[in-house]
Amino acid sequence: MRGSSRGAARASQEAFDAALAGSADGTTLAEELFAVTSVVDGNASLRRALADPSRDGEAKAGLARSLFGGRVGQATSDLVATVAGQRWAAERDMSDTLESLAVQALLANAEGTGRIDRVEDELFRFERIVAADPALRDTLSSRNTDADGKAGLVRTLLESKAAPETVRLAEQAVRVPRGRRLDRVMEAYLELASRRRDELTALVTVAAPLEEQQSARLRSALEKHYGKAVTLQVVQDPTVMGGIRVQVGDEVVDGTVLRRLEEARRHVTGG
Structure with a gap:
């Protein structure tokens, strides 16, 4: 604004x-x-x-x-x-x-009710599921699919598996995207959830799964860099350049080029 x-x-x-x-x-x-x-x-x-x-x-x-x-x-x-x-x-x-x-x-x-961490994680997982399924993404994003049908599909996917707030927010995202792509709506919701917890969320894309110790080192490096608590949301993609890519808000960090996190990258990649 x-x-x-x-x-x-x-x-x-x-x-x-x-x-x-x-x-x-x-x-x-x-x-x-x-x-x-x-x-x-x-x-x-x-x-x-x-x-x-x-x-x-x-x-x-x-x-x-x-x-x-x-x-x-x-x-x-x-x-x-x-x-x-x-x-x-x-x-x-x-x-x-x-x-x-x-x-x-x-x-x-x-x-x-003590569910906010769960809701944030479920919203993230829902967004990734939709992103990985072109047919589902097209159905939930299509103007030719009525809003009730989209909401019903969301309930089928999430109800009884997710927190009620997760289901309601996912329904709202597909019913009333307000001119935005679904992934952008979900990103906005996730940012609000992170802000509510007074934490940052880092989307970490890695070529190979991170071990627990590697995740802890990366989280520590990011928290030191940003000066506040950081939650990692990890996605695996074997094509990612340099073995790791980190996104915090609008800032994208490539592990091969960003000098200020080079030490953290070495810890994560073992090199």
Whole structure:
């Protein structure tokens, strides 16, 4: 996000955190925020009215309350009014923030029940399964497959095997990708999960499986480099250059060229 949207997103996040610290139920908040996001995405004139930076913030907040106050709970209504009352540099930034808060509400629910690590791992595994199966990927990404059919397929794949938050987020990703590729949606969800745990997630692609000691050394090197806890998500690909490739957020690290992690690479590859 750029300009005023950064401050708007921070203020929205603070209001969300306060709602969760109060009496707001994470699951209810998530469902209602997803619904509000869909309404805003589907109505261009409403989106413009709520995100117009030239309009008074109180007026925009009042509009949001009048539209959604009777359709959602008090906590959601107050939060949406706060989001709408901010000064957004772009309409998409506002709706992206609403979606982000909805995802975070589900993740907070998982955190409260001790499942957030499991949910993050299951989302990652689901994304890798879809990526490795072209037919499944095409079905879940196709505009010719109705949303209910996609969601039903996700439930068939995950229900009874995954945490309820995992199933719901995977359903949301295929139902309402909001113009993004499925893998990009899943990456966004995973980043939010990692942030929720105040950890970084490193996608580690290796030519051969890592031994436990090698994983520990790589994790230690990354934690020293980034200054915070790191979770490794390991994928095997025999074609990877240099034997290892590490991606942390948007930063891609090739083990053969990145000098600052050369020592860690030697530990991992044994050379």
